[in-house]
Amino acid sequence: MNLKAAKPDQSGVSALTSKIDLRHLRVLQALLHESNVSRAAVKLGLSQPAISATLRQLRDTFNDPLLVRSGAAMVRTERANDISMAVDRVLTDIDLLLSPPGEFDPATSDRTIRIVAYFGLGSLLIPSLIQTINTASPKARIEIIQPGTPDQIKQQLHDGDIDLVISSRQDPYPNLRFAPLVESDIACVVANSHEKAGQNHLTLDEYLTLDHISPSAAAVVAGTPIDGQLLQLGKSRNVVATVPEFALARQIVPQSNLVLTTARPFAEEMAATLSVTVLEAPPELGLMSAWLFWHEKSHHSPFGHWLRQTVRHVAQKTLRMPS
Secondary structure (H helix, E strand, O other): OOHHHHOOOHHHHHHHHHOOOHHHHHHHHHHHHHOOHHHHHHHHOOOHHHHHHHHHHHHHHHOOOOEEEEOOEEEEOHHHHHHHHHHHHHHHHHHHHHOOOOOOOOOOOOOEEEEEEEOOOHHHHHHHHHHHHHHHOOOOEEEEEOOOOHHHHHHHHHHOOOOEEEEOOOOOOOOOEEEEEEEEEEEEEEEOOOOOOOOOEOOHHHHHHOEEEEOOOHHHHHHOHHHHHHHHOOOOOEEEEEOOOHHHHHHHHHHOOOEEEEEHHHHHHHHHHOOEEEEEOOHHHOEEEEEEEEOHHHOOOHHHHHHHHHHHHHHHHHOOOOO
């Protein structure tokens, strides 16, 4: 390659920067994220004709259509894919530059805090977390969001549609910032009428002969911490029922012959209020861990730091933290 010939034309770059401003960049970012003029308009609080007019200017500026029709949808061109991450970086740097100095003040913030909680101890952690955030930041709004697929979650973090993820699985999010949140013993919960209710613990062989309930969608059961650990051992359990959340599992177990495998604090909370027995899980299952995940662009933000510290503080009081 002729490196000298590949050097960008500085006059061309200057001409390009003179034709685009911060407002154009905001519209460009929304269009590239949404691939839809109407959704970009809603996201920015602008009219659809205004977004369409800006898109025409952007196409002229970049000498590229940026978004093209593919059936009923719009898709990004190769040029649009190339510049998308650069636009995100530029706007993130500008936002940091223009942010007022000093720490995030939760007492005066009225922002919406969005957290994805894909975590077995959520029923213990989330109520305390909401109470703590509401006390510290009474004007803020809190949304606990049902998790989607790992790719959807990563995109939501990238777009700023969610702020933080609490998950018991580390493997789906290799390119995100993360930190350990909690580590717990694993326990098994059965109805008092279950054939194993008179025991203190289950051996692995016993465990594998029983019928199980999993608070995970059927499509992702194999990727749960329990089934992932069994897979490493060359074993599998008989999951005969799956539900989308732990709240449903806790209602089903007392009236069934199914085993729920979960973190010990959640198991003990169930035993305190329901007709169930807690058994020690087979030691081969190890420990249950959970992590916080967030996007690189929020790593240095005062708000992001405050939110992560708040979640960890609540977990420390409510659950057992890792050593």
